[in-house]
Amino acid sequence: MDYALIGRVFIYFAQAAWVTIELSFLSLCLGLTCGFVAALARLSRNPVYSLPARVYVSVFRGTPCLIQLFLIFFGGPQIGLQLDPFEAGVLGLGINIGAYMAEAIRGAILAVDRGQPEAARSLGLSKAQTMVKVVLPQAACLMVRPLGVNTIALIKGSSLVSAISVVELTYTAHRYIGSTYRPFEIFFLSALFYLLIVSVSSYFIQRLDRRFALMI
């Protein structure tokens, strides 16, 4: 094990880890947004909303994330979409994980007892108010765990954007394996950073889970 090498390239991996974190965070925000919109649309009785949502969820859960990223980054210019790698990565990852999150959110909302929205509506609350003030807070504690799983999957899925040349951890690992021919040291360093990011995220998700669990 060449510790000197690890010492020399550590800073580059730390910088790349930061890119991974930024990427994951931005995609998470986009994914949550898409997920909520798609889940609510899917639950609508109006097919104008529910059908596109069903298609979105089915297509983006049924095809590989890598293909989606390639389609957006390499195929985008043909339909007038010129994005740089980071933007394409955030868009691709966000839309992809949004489909998974939509299912998790929809499942949590459906699990809330029917009596709750019925009672809320009969007390005069509008559909929107029912959803925001009654259903979602109760669904929240049920969504945290599956959304947490999706978030960890997102962090690991961020490695795919190395294939569209975003300089994150896996890209840096590939690059340094190629230039130093020391795959084990490089893997050790990359794994260290990924495990760190995943462990810290898991910790915060568990805290979130505990906090929301109290709300029942």
Add this chain to the structure above:
Amino acid sequence: MVGLKFTVLLSYIDVFALGAMWTGILCFASIAFSIVGGIPMAMAVLSRHELVRRPVAFLTWVFRGTPLLLQLYMIYFGLPKVGLYLSPITSGILGLSLHYSVYNADVIRAGIAAIDTGQHEASRSLGLSKLQTMRKVIIPQALRNVAPALGNNFIALLKESALVSIITVPELTLSAQLGISETFRPFEFYLAAGAIYYAINFLLEFGLKRVEMKAALSR
């Protein structure tokens, strides 16, 4: 939409078919190996012997916490350094199998732990050894119980199999890239590849649902 010409795909049907075939072979082999690998890992994690449990649990944590792509790079670039020269497709199958063995091990472990202790007691009192109990009584039941969860992992495997194109396995994604390198039309080709993956996914889900129904019947 300016400049999209889907007719170029027609001359590449054979390329796509070959790629889809390799994807199918890759996934089938990886699914099989991941079950075969997952069972001993699950049993190791449940073992009372610390010397067995700790290393396997640590390995599980590492493989679950790092991306598949990184693991594939390790296998593809790292193994030759220790003298093991595997072809891309073998590396791909090894990587996918290892990664999903770990995920399956977690699922199977939960399945084994959920089996009523009465089953253990009954088979032991009938004279079966611990290994025989596991092999003939516990594991078949556990596998049937967790079949849906394993099915989800297999579907995920199918989609992540696209990654092995990066280590030059001639599967569907690489076939699409072959077409792109000749026609410079990434949108049409990646869309077609996506559609084929969607179709394979649909078939896999259909097949898995039938297996799950059979598994549920024999419970």
